[in-house]
Amino acid sequence: MARYELVKRSVALITLTNPPVNALSSAVRHAMAKSMEQALNDPKVTAVVICGENGRFCGGADIREFAGPLRGPPLVPLLDAIEAGEKPVVAAIEGVALGGGFELALVCHYCIAHFKARLGLPEVTLGILPAAGGTQRLPRLIGIPAALELITTGRHISAQEALKLGIVDQVTEQNACEVAVEFALRAVAKPLSSRRVSMLTTPCPPDLDALLEVVTMEVKKKARGVMAPLACIQAVRAAATMPYSKGIKRESELMATLFNSGQARALQYCFFAQRTAGKWTLPSGAQWNNSKPREIRSAAIIGLGTMGRGIVVSLARAGISVIAVESEKKLLETGKQMVIGMLERDAKRRGVSASLNLLKFTLSLQDLKDVDLVIEAVFEDMALKKRVFQELSKVCRPATLLCTNTSGLDVDALAGVTDRPHLVVGMHFFSPAHVMKLLEVVCGPRSSSETIATAMSLGKRMGKVSVAVGNCPGFVGNRMLKPYLDQATFLLEEGATPEQIDKALEDFGFAMGVFRMSDLAGLDVGWRIRKESGLTGPDVDPKNPPRRRHGRRYCPIPDMVCEQGRFGQKTGRGWYMYDKPGGTNAKPDPLIQNLLEMYRSRYAIQPRNISDKEIIERCLFALANEGFRILEDGIAARPEDIDVIYLFGYGFPRHRGGPMFYASMVGLERVLERLEHYHQAHPDVPHLEPSPLLKKLVACGSPSVQTWREHIKTMHSHL
Numbered sequence: 001m002a003r004y005e006l007v008k009r010s011v012a013l014i015t016l017t018n019p020p021v022n023a024l025s026s027a028v029r030h031a032m033a034k035s036m037e038q039a040l041n042d043p044k045v046t047a048v049v050i051c052g053e054n055g056r057f058c059g060g061a062d063i064r065e066f067a068g069p070l071r072g073p074p075l076v077p078l079l080d081a082i083e084a085g086e087k088p089v090v091a092a093i094e095g096v097a098l099g100g101g102f103e104l105a106l107v108c109h110y111c112i113a114h115f116k117a118r119l120g121l122p123e124v125t126l127g128i129l130p131a132a133g134g135t136q137r138l139p140r141l142i143g144i145p146a147a148l149e150l151i152t153t154g155r156h157i158s159a160q161e162a163l164k165l166g167i168v169d170q171v172t173e174q175n176a177c178e179v180a181v182e183f184a185l186r187a188v189a190k191p192l193s194s195r196r197v198s199m200l201t202t203p204c205p206p207d208l209d210a211l212l213e214v215v216t217m218e219v220k221k222k223a224r225g226v227m228a229p230l231a232c233i234q235a236v237r238a239a240a241t242m243p244y245s246k247g248i249k250r251e252s253e254l255m256a257t258l259f260n261s262g263q264a265r266a267l268q269y270c271f272f273a274q275r276t277a278g279k280w281t282l283p284s285g286a287q288w289n290n291s292k293p294r295e296i297r298s299a300a301i302i303g304l305g306t307m308g309r310g311i312v313v314s315l316a317r318a319g320i321s322v323i324a325v326e327s328e329k330k331l332l333e334t335g336k337q338m339v340i341g342m343l344e345r346d347a348k349r350r351g352v353s354a355s356l357n358l359l360k361f362t363l364s365l366q367d368l369k370d371v372d373l374v375i376e377a378v379f380e381d382m383a384l385k386k387r388v389f390q391e392l393s394k395v396c397r398p399a400t401l402l403c404t405n406t407s408g409l410d411v412d413a414l415a416g417v418t419d420r421p422h423l424v425v426g427m428h429f430f431s432p433a434h435v436m437k438l439l440e441v442v443c444g445p446r447s448s449s450e451t452i453a454t455a456m457s458l459g460k461r462m463g464k465v466s467v468a469v470g471n472c473p474g475f476v477g478n479r480m481l482k483p484y485l486d487q488a489t490f491l492l493e494e495g496a497t498p499e500q501i502d503k504a505l506e507d508f509g510f511a512m513g514v515f516r517m518s519d520l521a522g523l524d525v526g527w528r529i530r531k532e533s534g535l536t537g538p539d540v541d542p543k544n545p546p547r548r549r550h551g552r553r554y555c556p557i558p559d560m561v562c563e564q565g566r567f568g569q570k571t572g573r574g575w576y577m578y579d580k581p582g583g584t585n586a587k588p589d590p591l592i593q594n595l596l597e598m599y600r601s602r603y604a605i606q607p608r609n610i611s612d613k614e615i616i617e618r619c620l621f622a623l624a625n626e627g628f629r630i631l632e633d634g635i636a637a638r639p640e641d642i643d644v645i646y647l648f649g650y651g652f653p654r655h656r657g658g659p660m661f662y663a664s665m666v667g668l669e670r671v672l673e674r675l676e677h678y679h680q681a682h683p684d685v686p687h688l689e690p691s692p693l694l695k696k697l698v699a700c701g702s703p704s705v706q707t708w709r710e711h712i713k714t715m716h717s718h719l
């Protein structure tokens, strides 16, 4: 767990050996304590270098250990002892120094960093704070404003930035460990007192309170209801106003309030869920670690609408040659200009040059004959998509992968019109595709494991969080959205307003409530889909009661809003009103209020006061209930996959963990009881009927979300 060697006759080289990231597990802490004691007691040793095996200094405390009782030597006294030692200690940082790893570097008297290394205190993203002295030492070293920014955001910085901030002493392009050993030899006998960061006085700005107030307001605005950044600010205040010995106690008290909180558990769950999602597995036994992806050097995108443009940008940014196809010259030219503009702005922001040389724009599908992969992003119309896939079958070489960016249509039906159904897969990007991190990789029943592996790996290359899902209408994300949206509109009928529902959801943690989000996305898309599926418009049987379809409750209010030409932000009117078309400042609209009142009186609905609790329960429990059905149906393999989709694709608040984790935190028994209650009150809403899997899990004693998989005996997994 830590290797001890004597090098150059007098330097103790301590190497952390806990792959893959040399996390500070109890065994590592134990080994480190022993090695440091040996180094400090050995008269031959004049200096110490600490490094990490395999080019990674240290990824911080072992997050897996947070779930159980703390074992092994605590980190703070261990780090304090390193700093207080009489022999110079040099950190040799390669790869990463994160969290406890960064805090370890802060107690070393000197730091050498490889030029590619990244440093940071990401604890806040795990719902905790840098509680191994990080909140006390960093402000002393770099000042309050810079420390506050790093600690409250968890941002990683480059070695060069760390050098500028005074965190590291030297950046090298050579082997950091070798450079550190030479550095250590030169440091022998130099006084250490000024190198002990905890002994420094924090440089304190005169307007400390005002500064802390501003940062507090920013944090509250950015992460509503999230506890950890606020605790970080309090800990940094302690560094400015207390001696180290008291500040470190304050840090520890604040950590104690966070450590066992639901938010910390949720955020740590998210960390692992994201990594679990990459480990897809199929019933055939094919999985992430035994299926080789194909190398993709060139790709083509069909359709340069909003989605297509975003996908082209994502591919070009990943260094892949892209041919973009449109059906008309004018559309092609508009799309081209927009893509170039997007890439140029993006490159400017990142300080790199735009990869415009990778792009080709064409009106001819014939140009696609040699590409490795095609992503179709045409209008959401099955007949049109089928024509495109038939055409692609004829044009592309037999080995080309054919992918569709449909947001919910049958991927297998598209595969069926091609000459290569095994090479067809869904790649469902989220809008705007060059910004949103989520990619649903939709596995059709005939998609080969190599095809799935290639789509997953391409997603990763584009910087996406890819989740493999099965093929059903709406896949995972959009399928679950329906019961959520339905509940929101039913609540409108019953007496709530869009602003009340949005506020309840935003107080819960969503960046935007459901109606503000719908206005942003555009209301016409859903309206068109409802018309096409016969739920509204001229095709509806007039004998149908206005608020029922197929024997279920149906709310026609969204259709009525669209009938008035209110399509959301783009038309300046939707569930809210905006200053102008394209405006973003949502204001409650009295016309919507009138519409709701008239609607209720027309159907003799007596409006009632609806509590925020009911809004949250009905919207979110209906959402999770559909998630349970998705697990039962084998459309998602694990609850983690569903949660990752909601975190990265639908703005579900990370500190709540995702809909499935949230249900487990509320308590499955309670979720079941509330769904039964609401279903009894609304028997014509099948989405409120508790799913058999939820009932089963409750009957099994509500096991932890990580073990639900063992209880899902899906007969026909779609994965």
Ligand SMILES: CCCCCCC/C=C/C(=O)SCCNC(=O)CCNC(=O)[C@H](O)C(C)(C)COP(=O)(O)OP(=O)(O)OC[C@H]1O[C@@H](n2cnc3c(N)ncnc32)[C@H](O)[C@@H]1OP(=O)(O)O
Residues within 6 Å of the ligand: 020, 021, 023, 059, 060, 061, 062, 063, 064, 070, 075, 096, 098, 099, 100, 101, 122, 123, 126, 129, 130, 131, 132, 255, 259, 272, 275, 276
């Ligand atoms: C009261 C007691 C506490 C006292 C101490 C409190 C102060 C200290 C707190 C901390 O240090 S909290 C941890 C802070 N560190 C982090 O948040 C870093 C987390 N890791 C990462 O960001 C990345 O993993 C990485 C280090 C940048 C590497 O990224 P890469 O993409 O190369 O690999 P991954 O797939 O992400 O990870 C590989 C593998 O390693 C697991 N892992 C990573 N970091 C940790 C960790 N800190 N603890 C435990 N496990 C870690 C990760 O889960 C992967 O494993 P699998 O999940 O795939 O099995």
